[in-house]
Amino acid sequence: MTDPSPASSVNGPRSHARGSPWPPLATGPASAASAVLSHPEHAPTAPLSIHDLTVAYHRKPVVWDVEYEAPAGKLIAIVGPNGAGKSTLLKACLGLVPVVSGQAWFFGRPFREVRGRVAYVPQRTSVDWDFPVSALDVVTMGLYRQIGWFRPVTRKYREQAREALARVGLADFAARQISQLSGGQQQRVFLARALVQKADLYLMDEPFAGVDAATEQAILSLLRSLRDTGRTAVVVHHDLETVRDYFDEVLLLNVRLVASGPVSQVFTATNLRQTYGGKLAILDQVGERMAEGV
């Protein structure tokens, strides 16, 4: 908090000036947090802090100059229209896509030093569910690092994976080939694979996309139990209607960071219109509801 100006940050990636250093609509609290995170040493325990992150595909920017610090013990939604760079932001933080500039810190350190504390749940549609493995096999993959190179999966690890499957309500489906699962069940298998890692931070790409109501509730209660034990989850989310009910914090993204902070302050009709360009009719409904205080 001592230095509110990010432009003066020490190894300032911002020194190559390109336009406004601030996201256009950042609200008060978020701005203050951003100022702190220009100096990671000030917030060493923040589960995730993103600095000045810019990503481009074929020279077209898809994430532009994002600055954000995730508070610990919260459920955080990343919300924005298609092509807003939500998934890319997660992947860039994890080093899965090359960044043009900026970096992400996890618990105050580079990702490679704290991989064990971070669990990633890719989009369900990113893999081939016809693959010849069982639900249990997929969950066990979350333990491969722990098991180590070249070593076979022993019973001890299979038991851990079984417990994780039970936590997502799929205890009876362990031996099921993954193509024999419903979309919601597949999503829960992915979650179980993240759970076995016993991480402190969960990065989830659209876990609620295309799932049945039972799965939605299962995922939600799982997220809440993670939060209740001090874990943090950053979740790419597409359903504006449920943001208020499900999440504590929200990050509104449309290539640039439009706003970020507690849902009650940031998830406003104005900010949403800014994010979505005022195109969606649903925005007005959501805005009206919020005005009514529902």
Add this chain to the structure above:
Amino acid sequence: MGSLELAGAALGADAAAGPSLADRLYRLATFQDYNTWAPLATTAVLGATAGVVGVFLVLRGRALVGDVVGHAALPGIGLAFLLLELAAPGTGRSTPALLAGALLTGLAGAGCTLLIDRYSRAKADAALAIVLSLFYGGGIVLLSIAQRLETGSQAGLKDYLSGKSASLVASDAVLSVVLGAVVIGATLLLFKEWTLLCFDDAFAAAQGYPVVGLDALLIGLSAVVAVLGMQSVGLVLVVALLIIPPAAARFWTDDVHVMAAGAGLIGALSGALGVAVSSLAPRIATGPTIVLFAAAMFGVSLLLGHRRGLLWRRRATHRSWDVPVEQRP
């Protein structure tokens, strides 16, 4: 005339010149014939190895990389031969040198494909087609230069195109057993890492696995198999041994371990059967026969495989309707 001899005549076997078909069958079955068991062992080991490592090539969606490696191996043969002839005329036909050259350009071809795919706007299939035809064309040119040399040792270079298992000797069998053991051993050691790579490479990368390295190793070991296979199956058809057995095995199981074992078995059987047939009927080329056996097993698997064979699919569809609505796939 016995029915066996009739069959022999139908196969085009030269019954009058050599021993009778029944006699040859007997010698084959009792492993009496050195000229048969060396090719048989070499090719069976090759088939098993190709099947096992091919599982991951197929699951990674890199089936055609095997084809590129095979075709790209040709200029390596030509180059190695010409270099040896330049250094010391008459020494060109040294099998280890030719195989090493083949491996080098085969890997170079695979590398070019991946680079074009990654760093240019050309799509993966275009990159494959470009590299495959470029290297193969280059190889044919080099071979025709080699043909003009008057050392006589260039004879038989063309055997690498479609394979000639009859020329395989004990040292080839030893080489294929050693390399086969290395490749299968590496596959078993890396089984879970490769499974993860093939299923979800983004997750593997997030876990800290060197995805590029694992990929390179998979392609490298496939290239070793492809080069080994040139002698018996020929480099044009070697991709079949890498791809058909895994594809066939997939119809029988939903478990990647079983799939690997099945692919190894199907590969070994195809290799052995192909060599057996062409030793009984020497006019039939070995490589294509092996491929035909593999393809036949694929056809049977496609129809009858109890996991996803066509005949079982109807029943599977019915079964899925017994599942409660919210659990349906």
